[in-house]
Amino acid sequence: MANLGNPQETIAVLQKYNFQFQKKFGQNFLIDPHVLGKIVEAAQITKEDVVLEIGPGIGTMTQYLAESAKKVIAVEIDRNLIPILKDTLRYYDNIEIVNEDILKTDIEALSAANGGAKLKVVANLPYYITTPIMMSLLESHAPIASITVMIQKEVADRMQSGPGSKEYGSLSLGVQYYAKPELMANVPPNCFIPRPNVGSAVIHLSIYDAPPVAVKDEKLMFRLIRASFNQRRKTLQNGLNNSQELSFSKDLITEAIASLGVSPTVRGEQLSLAQFAALADYFTEHA
Numbered sequence: 001m002a003n004l005g006n007p008q009e010t011i012a013v014l015q016k017y018n019f020q021f022q023k024k025f026g027q028n029f030l031i032d033p034h035v036l037g038k039i040v041e042a043a044q045i046t047k048e049d050v051v052l053e054i055g056p057g058i059g060t061m062t063q064y065l066a067e068s069a070k071k072v073i074a075v076e077i078d079r080n081l082i083p084i085l086k087d088t089l090r091y092y093d094n095i096e097i098v099n100e101d102i103l104k105t106d107i108e109a110l111s112a113a114n115g116g117a118k119l120k121v122v123a124n125l126p127y128y129i130t131t132p133i134m135m136s137l138l139e140s141h142a143p144i145a146s147i148t149v150m151i152q153k154e155v156a157d158r159m160q161s162g163p164g165s166k167e168y169g170s171l172s173l174g175v176q177y178y179a180k181p182e183l184m185a186n187v188p189p190n191c192f193i194p195r196p197n198v199g200s201a202v203i204h205l206s207i208y209d210a211p212p213v214a215v216k217d218e219k220l221m222f223r224l225i226r227a228s229f230n231q232r233r234k235t236l237q238n239g240l241n242n243s244q245e246l247s248f249s250k251d252l253i254t255e256a257i258a259s260l261g262v263s264p265t266v267r268g269e270q271l272s273l274a275q276f277a278a279l280a281d282y283f284t285e286h287a
Helices: 007-016 033-042 060-068 079-088 107-112 127-139 153-159 170-178 218-230 236-242 250-259 273-286
Strands: 050-054 071-075 095-098 119-124 144-152 179-187 200-207
Touching: 007 079, 033 060, 033 119, 033 144, 033 179, 033 200, 050 060, 050 107, 060 071, 060 079, 060 119, 079 095, 107 119, 127 144, 127 153, 127 170, 144 153, 144 179, 153 170, 153 179, 153 200, 170 179, 170 200, 170 218, 170 273, 218 236, 218 273, 236 250, 250 273
Parallel strands: 050 071, 050 119, 071 095, 119 144
Antiparallel strands: 144 200, 179 200
16 A cells, blocks of 8 residues: 655655646645654544534644544535545545535534534644635634634644734634644655745644633624634724624724723724623623
C-alpha cells in the first residue's frame, strides 16, 4: 500500500491520474509525514472516534486518520478526486467517501447515521474559505466534539487572540464563544504541493458544551460584534450607529455603552466576549 505522506508517492498518484490542481478549490496537498502525524495526534483520535475529514484531496491524511479512528467520513467537493480516493483508500473498510460541498452537508444526518456519535472534524482547509467553513461548523450547533485544522498561520493567530491586539476581531470572538482554541504546530510552505505563499498552522478547537458567557440573544450579540469591527478605526458608538444591521437610537447606544462602565470613546477591539454579551443583554432588556 502506498504511503501518500511520502512526496514521491503523492507525485506518482497525481501523474497516474493526470490530476490538475484547481485554483477555485484552493488545493494544496500535505506531503510531510511528520506533520500528518502531528495533526492526528493534535486531534486526539482514538478507535472510538468517528472523524469527519473535510477536503481529503488524494487521501493522504485520510490514510493516517483511518489507522487511528473507528471510521472516517471524507467529504470532498472536487469530483475529479473521487476516483483517485477510491483507488488510494481501497484497502480500508472504515472510510466513507462523500462527494459534496461541506457548506451544504447535513452533519446532523452524518452523526445520526453513525449512532449519534459526536464527530471529530479534521481538515487541511483551503485558505480562501477557512472562515466560512469554520463559522458554519460552529454556528450549526452540529454534534461536533472538536475541530482540528490546518489553516493560514495569520488566521490561526486571529482565532486565539484577545482584546486590544491587532489580530483580535469578530473571528476571534466567534471562535472563542463556541470553542477553546489551541495552536498545536506551525507548518512551513515546503510541506505542501503546490507550495502556498504563506505559513500555515495547526489549530485545535475543543467545542464547549455550553458557551463561556451567557447571553439572551446570541444572534444580536454577533450583529453587535460585526458592527463594531466593520470599521475598526471608529469608536464602538459610531460603529453601532452606522450599522445597517442595527436600528437602535443614538441615546440607547450611548446608555448601553455607559452600562459597561467603559469610556464613551471605547473601540470594539477593546471589549471582551463577556462585555459584548452584557451589551447585547442591555439592548434586549431596554429596546
